[in-house]
Amino acid sequence: MPGFYDSGDFDLVGFAVGIVEKSRIIDGRRVQAGDVLLGLASDGLHSNGFSLARKIVFDVAGLALDDQMPGCGRTVADELLVPTRLYAPAVLKVLAHYTRKQVVHGMAHVTGGGLVGNVPRVLGPGLRAEIRRRAWTVPPVFVFLSQAGGVADEEMWRVFNMGVGFVLAVSPYYADHVARILQRAGERVLRLGRVTRGPGEVVLK
Numbered sequence: 001m002p003g004f005y006d007s008g009d010f011d012l013v014g015f016a017v018g019i020v021e022k023s024r025i026i027d028g029r030r031v032q033a034g035d036v037l038l039g040l041a042s043d044g045l046h047s048n049g050f051s052l053a054r055k056i057v058f059d060v061a062g063l064a065l066d067d068q069m070p071g072c073g074r075t076v077a078d079e080l081l082v083p084t085r086l087y088a089p090a091v092l093k094v095l096a097h098y099t100r101k102q103v104v105h106g107m108a109h110v111t112g113g114g115l116v117g118n119v120p121r122v123l124g125p126g127l128r129a130e131i132r133r134r135a136w137t138v139p140p141v142f143v144f145l146s147q148a149g150g151v152a153d154e155e156m157w158r159v160f161n162m163g164v165g166f167v168l169a170v171s172p173y174y175a176d177h178v179a180r181i182l183q184r185a186g187e188r189v190l191r192l193g194r195v196t197r198g199p200g201e202v203v204l205k
Contacts, residue, residue: 004051024095028106028122028169035105035195036175037119037129040090041188042165044082044141048112049159053080056149070148071140079141087166090185094168094178103178106169110161116202117158119167128198129169132205136190139163157204169195 005011045053057063057076065077072079087109094104106122119129142163146156156162170178172194179189193205 030105037192039164039190040166046084131193
């Protein structure tokens, strides 16, 4: 993390490893043109883009931790320390409901690289993701960072999640039902767009 650790510092972290039956692996190979892209809303930065965020907040805007983050309704400290939302419980409920059907064709966790860097990982050759920007309202924290830092639109979408933390590519026939299961599990579901024919990229419309 540039600008955070000094020489000689180290970071101690933990991680978990899971297993899945080979027959139930979802790796994007079943994603096809016509699939609906459902997004799950994020709660904030989700631990990504903090080098740029810190520079804008503290160096450019000159804010302190106890100052109000403009447009966000809470302090800088509270906004930057919003925990990363965990989507596994809700997604597992969807997968458990469709144990005998291939309804979810691909999944992408939107981490560093944003939508444009993570969604293409589950797209096969000749497929692209068309995402409608108007499908959701970009949270105020990202609006502030863009305006205060003078960050180009393209860079914002490459660095931050912009309000979408997880994406599922699902069969169009089951899309509404999948969305209801996710909503009942407490998620804010966004109908982002569709998978279409084209190069393996995200097109923001």
